[in-house]
Amino acid sequence: MARMTPALWLGAGLAAAVVAGAGHAAAQQRRWDPPAPPVPAAQLAQARRDFAAGLDAARDDQWQEAARKFERAYALSGEHIALYNLGLAFRALGRVVDARDAFAQAREPGSTLSASRARDASRYMAEATSRIATLEIDGLPRDPLEVSVSGGRVRDARARPLVVELDRGARSVVVSRSGQRIFRWAGALASGEHARVSVPVAARAQPGAQHMAADAGPAWPAIGSLVASGALAVGGAVLLVLGALANSDVSSAPDGTRWDDVAGAYQRGPILMRVGAVLAGVSLVGAVVGGVLLLEGDGAEPGAR
Secondary structure, three states: OOOOOOOOOOHHHOOOOOOOOOEEEOOOOOOOOOOOOOOOHHHHHHHHHHHHHHHHHHHOOOHHHHHHHHHHHHHHHOOHHHHHHHHHHHHHHOOHHHHHHHHHHHOOOOOOOOHHHHHHHHHHHHHHHHOOEEEEEEOOOOOOOEEEEOOEEEEOOOOOOEEEEEOOEEEEEEEEEOOEEEEEEEEEEOOOOEEEEEOOHHHHHOOOOOOEOOOOOOHHHHHHHHHHHHHHHHHHHHHHHHHHHHHHHHHOOOOOOOHHHHHHHHHHHHHHHHHHHHHHHHHHHHHHHHHHHHHHHHHOOOOOO
16 A cells, blocks of 8 residues: 555644555445534644644554544544545555545535545545445345444444445454344455355344354354263273273282282273373363353354454
8 A cells, every 4th residue: 555645734724744654334334523613712722733643643654543633633623634634544554444434524515625635535435445345144134223343333224135344354243133133244355355145034033043154163163172072071981980990900809819910900900090080181171162162152242343
């Protein structure tokens, strides 16, 4: 990605210089609220300080901090140049969905951007749009749904199939109805990739039903771990019994028994007992791991976007 130059704040007499180098439901673009007019002078002064701090952060390639400062500068001032720079920060962070939305709002009718900056915003917006990955979810009910994209909630526009816009990389989508999860998808999408999944009929009809699309896997490792643990437990128990029997053969040998007759049992008993105990311990650990995997697969929510 080419090194970017955030724009200077041209409004309110402020001048500065700098050279610096996740998802939504489709059609539900994010918007940033400007302050209610009139903007007090003290508030505008704070916005300028935040804007300048954002420029400094961008100069140091601290784009997360730059985004935070530019976002605050717009919230305090309503200056579209702050939104434009916010879009550049999102672009540098790879947050192309938010970048598209910031550039779109920065160039909307009534914007105070210069004509050249408005053209740049249009170009950046088109670039970001081409890089947005989409997940089309078919078969969802038309009821009002809650859609969570990697932990961040978006509004369901009730359009079906539901199309969710995502930044590239590993992402997750959870769809719930009346607080009950009915669908979950997790996977990785490339820049500009379009993927399509379908919700099973059972999940459509039953509010409490769930469908794990790409990350249904946690159940299988858990089951495998529990099955292996059971097998190890059985093997360990058998070895412990055999070891105990061998020890018993030695201790209960009648007087006059030759050493050659019990030497094998004397050596075999402790070995079988130790191996059996080890297998039993490993089976216990496997059972705990399997239980944890089952709990995670049943109730874990996706991480933050």
